[in-house]
Amino acid sequence: MLKSLFSGSGPGSKLLIALALIVFLGLALTPFVFSGTRAMETAAKIAIFIVLVASYDLLLGYTGIVSFAHTVFFGFGAYGVALATQRLGSGWDALALGTLGGVILSVVLAFGVAMFSLRVRAIFFAMITMAVASAIAVLVSQLSWLTGGEDGMNIKIPRELTPAFRTDLEIFGTKITGRVLNYYLVFFSAFALFLLMLRVVSSPFGRVLQAIRENPFRAEAIGYRVVVYRTVATCLSAAIAALAGALFAVWLRYVGPDTTLSAELMIDILLMVVIGGMGTLWGAVLGAAIFVLAQSYLQVLMEQAAGATAALPLLPDLLNPDRWLLWMGILFILSVYFFPTGIVGRLKAAK
Structure with a gap:
């Protein structure tokens, strides 16, 4: 099963495998190895950003679509959780409903943008997505009665995921609290989503996306409907970004325009993709870890x-x-100069 999963999308280099294992073990053992809340905050952010950056790499690196609206889908996932818990309380059903609502809204918007925009040239599509992202950010800031405006919203989560929840269980000298349970909810969810994306890019669908990226005209000529594949990739990427946003909201217990919808966040995502390496997914692991x-x-x-x-x-x-x-x-600047294809690209070339 693992061989099938990583076929065509494995790390491809012993050093890269070692680095990926270091990141995985570091994230998996953070609550037991590193003391203090800052280490856990950093590790949770790395796990969430691995998913977010990988979902953007699925769009940019594998399909060749340049979008500046990826933070919108991330924000929809976060605000979906915030709005659901505000109205339905702090139960698990509210979390599930809010996450589902954020994913559905993200897919609908992604589908609309893709259908109206993917037939134009890349630069014009990028400009359209930038306009959409700016409009959504302004709208969220102005609808203070719904979204909290610039002040954002505090999020209610189940008590089992809060620091106030404590158990008698102790592992490696560390008490298992709600904060630790919340962290592992984020970690295992992020891990499962990353494995899902690996499966997608190693499938026939993923190989068609790469063919479209390399030469869309040739892919169209041999019978693939390029717009359909690009639309599906855009919707899938948006759904995963929304799930990452939901995880971010559950962990942070707060959502605001600056944390989920800002242009600075979009730039950070681009930087992490470039540093790690486009079109690899593994670049998201190293890029997010190094940047965060x-x-x-x-x-x-x-x-x-x-x-x-x-x-x-x-x-x-x-x-x-x-x-x-x-x-x-x-x-x-140094990473771009010495690693023009990203860290993963350089390591794969040197194997």
Whole structure:
């Protein structure tokens, strides 16, 4: 079964397999290996962003569709959970209904955008999706009676997933609380969604998508309906992004325009795809892990480095934690220069 799953979509390099295993084991064991809430927050964010970035790679890397509306579907999933729990309470049925509603709305919007836009050239499709994303973000901000506006919404979740829920169970010296259960809900859901996407890209459907990406005219000539395949890929990508948004809402217990619909988030997704490598899915694993870790800990590392070099001229100023975005930009430029096909692409080429 595993051989069938990874056929044509496996890591393809021993070093890449090792890195993927490190990420998997790190995420799987975070509550028991790393102390404090920050490590678990970072690990949960990595797991969610792996799914979100991989779903975008399914669209960009495998189908060749450039979209700037992917955060809209992520936001629909999050707001679906928020609205359902606000009206129906904090039960599991509300979570399920909100998630389903967010997925359905995302698929409907993706289908509409695809049917109206996928027949135009790539740059015009990208501009249309950018306009849709901007319009949705403005709409969500203005409908404060429904969405909470700029202030966002707090989310009610089952008590079993909150820090207040405690059990007598202890594993490796760590008490199993609702926060730990919430983390593993996110982790296993993200893992299952990633395996689903691997299965999709290794299937005949996934190979047709890659053929369309390489030469849509030839794919059309040999009998494949390019618009249909692109529409299905767009809807599938939107559904998975909505599920990632629902997981994000359940974990964060808050949703707002800045956390789910911002242009900055769309740029972050693009950066993670480019850093990891387009058209691989495994690039989402490494790209998300590296980017989120840098976001979470680069300032801390820079503060320590600035303190260690305090006696030297100029260097402490350059390593000032307030300049972490500058160093993030430099790291991105270096990654593009040395890994033009992404980390995964470079590792596969060097195997």
